[in-house]
Amino acid sequence: MTVLASIRDLAVTHRRDGIEVAALKNVTLDVQAGERLAIIGESGSGKSTLALAIAGLLPKSARIGGSIEWFAPPLGGRDIGFVFQDPSASLDPVMSVSKQIAEVVHTHLGLGWPASRAKARTLLERVRLPDPDSALHAFPHQLSGGQKQRVAIAAAIAAGPKLLIADEATSALDTIVQAEIVALIRRLVTEDGMTLLFISHDIALAAELAERIAVFRHGALVELGTTRQIIDAPSQAYTRTLLDAHIGLDADLLLNRSGLPA
Amino acid sequence: MSLLAVSNLTKNYRRTGKPVAAVDDVSFTIEPGETLALAGPSGSGKSTIARLVLRLIEPDAGRIEFEGSDFLALRGVALRARRARLQMVFQDPLAAFNPRATVARVLDDPLRVHGIAPRTERPRRIAALLERVGLAVDLAPRAIHEISGGQRQRVAIARAIATKPSLIVLDEAVSALDVSVRGQILDLLLDLQRRERIAFLFISHDLGVVRAVAHRVILLDAGRIAESGDARTVIDLPQSAVGKALVAAAPRLNRYRP
Numbered sequence: 001m002t003v004l005a006s007i008r009d010l011a012v013t014h015r016r017d018g019i020e021v022a023a024l025k026n027v028t029l030d031v032q033a034g035e036r037l038a039i040i041g042e043s044g045s046g047k048s049t050l051a052l053a054i055a056g057l058l059p060k061s062a063r064i065g066g067s068i069e070w071f072a073p074p075l076g077g078r079d080i081g082f083v084f085q086d087p088s089a090s091l092d093p094v095m096s097v098s099k100q101i102a103e104v105v106h107t108h109l110g111l112g113w114p115a116s117r118a119k120a121r122t123l124l125e126r127v128r129l130p131d132p133d134s135a136l137h138a139f140p141h142q143l144s145g146g147q148k149q150r151v152a153i154a155a156a157i158a159a160g161p162k163l164l165i166a167d168e169a170t171s172a173l174d175t176i177v178q179a180e181i182v183a184l185i186r187r188l189v190t191e192d193g194m195t196l197l198f199i200s201h202d203i204a205l206a207a208e209l210a211e212r213i214a215v216f217r218h219g220a221l222v223e224l225g226t227t228r229q230i231i232d233a234p235s236q237a238y239t240r241t242l243l244d245a246h247i248g249l250d251a252d253l254l255l256n257r258s259g260l261p262a
Numbered sequence: 263m264s265l266l267a268v269s270n271l272t273k274n275y276r277r278t279g280k281p282v283a284a285v286d287d288v289s290f291t292i293e294p295g296e297t298l299a300l301a302g303p304s305g306s307g308k309s310t311i312a313r314l315v316l317r318l319i320e321p322d323a324g325r326i327e328f329e330g331s332d333f334l335a336l337r338g339v340a341l342r343a344r345r346a347r348l349q350m351v352f353q354d355p356l357a358a359f360n361p362r363a364t365v366a367r368v369l370d371d372p373l374r375v376h377g378i379a380p381r382t383e384r385p386r387r388i389a390a391l392l393e394r395v396g397l398a399v400d401l402a403p404r405a406i407h408e409i410s411g412g413q414r415q416r417v418a419i420a421r422a423i424a425t426k427p428s429l430i431v432l433d434e435a436v437s438a439l440d441v442s443v444r445g446q447i448l449d450l451l452l453d454l455q456r457r458e459r460i461a462f463l464f465i466s467h468d469l470g471v472v473r474a475v476a477h478r479v480i481l482l483d484a485g486r487i488a489e490s491g492d493a494r495t496v497i498d499l500p501q502s503a504v505g506k507a508l509v510a511a512a513p514r515l516n517r518y519r520p
Binding site for chain 2: 042043144145174175176177178179201202203204205207208228231242243246247248249251252253254255
């Protein structure tokens with residue numbers, strides 16, 4: 001299997017109030033071309049910092065150590081698509097849906113505006129936005145949260161990236177819409193042969209989508225394995241803790257039902 | 263007599279001219295010491311119901327009886343006195359509090375406003391509240407923005423119980439917490455309920471959590487009750503379309519297995 005990105009001893013520190021804060025500590029990890037890899041962890045685990053580092057989106061003030069070696073060095077925005085948690089923040093509120101997607105196509109694929117707009121319409125169909133013709137003329141505030149995230153995904157894949165990074169892309173959505181977006185991401189990644197980096201705090205959601213899972217805590221990689229290894233036979237106590245903390249539909253009841261009011 | 267009895271509650275919003283029913287003819291009761299969960303997709307009306315029950319907004323129609331009195335008819339001093347018995351904890355305590363206030367200030371407010379303890383006695387009360395929710399007393403002088411999300415939600419719970427409520431509305435109160443913290447906060451809430459017989463109106467999009475902590479559940483769809491009953495019974499075998507969709511969409515750890 002081809003390695004898309006070889007991450008070696010990656011360390012990222014931020015300066016906050018004059019103090020150096022380590023966001024990532026010596027992370028070594030290979031991202032395989034074409035795989036669906038989940039990066040999971042709680043707040044402060046470094047999972048989003050890793051996503052930003054891979055996408056080359058860390059702020060200039062961040063101190064970066066170690067290396068990321070690419071099989072073919074990517075051009076950010078064209079070769080890496082990024083979907084953030086909050087589509088309202090990533091979409092331009094005063095730009096039509098058509099323009100935001102067409103702009104990516106125009107910039108990176110060198111198509112003229114009419115061809116770029118036609119491609120935007122095709123992309124809206126691909127992300128299964130209902131009524132793509134009227135959605136093209138809509139502004140983000142006229143769409144629901146799920147619809148906005150579909151538009152953000154359309155923009156992220158518009159230039160045909162090799163790598164799609166979804167950073168908590170479904171966390172602000174309700175459960176039903178979340179399942180739809182996860183299914184959409186899975187379909188798009190498969191159809192286009194993209195590599196997926198799925199960043200999430202939800203180990204169950206990660207298990208449904210990813211072939212491999214990397215568990216992060218306090219800026220360090222705790223454990224990396226196939227989904228089966230991580231879910232069924234985790235080697236680290238912390239992974240076990242995360243699995244035990246998941247409250248699924250088959251979880252033991254926390255509520256002692258004796259003494260229930262009549 | 264039920265602790266809370268909501269009948270035929272209706273709330274319309276105007277959206278681009280035409281009225282949309284956010285809550286449409288909803289009725290339910292909550293008994294003392296009981297947890298009733300409201301679950302449903304975004305826009306199903308669960309948070310609007312919470313805001314109506316708290317009288318943060320007024321309904322277009324319907325009745326709310328709380329502790330035996332017509333809650334919607336209360337005004338002024340009587341309303342303020344009754345509000346002490348009905349508290350709330352929201353998803354994001356940083357948005358609910360003045361971020362620069364200290365923990366002590368946040369807990370002092372309800373004790374002062376509701377005349378629960380004289381000034382000299384309040385530091386002792388604040389210490390007891392912190393202890394009750396599992397926080398160190400030396401957290402009192404810290405600013406709200408300095409403490410962790412889990413600590414902040416414990417402070418929100420301490421503030422809610424400061425006025426000795428009979429009902430607490432929990433609107434996605436554990437949804438933003440890390441999973442390792444979420445279990446501890448749920449344990450704390452259930453312990454409070456057991457010892458002090460506090461009832462909860464528990465609003466959540468997470469059916470796994472609802473099933474684990476609620477006695478009964480109401481599943482909402484587009485402002486109406488789609489289905490209701492014993493939480494485990496409803497979630498283990500949903501009958502309504504929205505119930506089936508919510509259960510099918512809940513992430514499962516074991517779904518990857520062939």
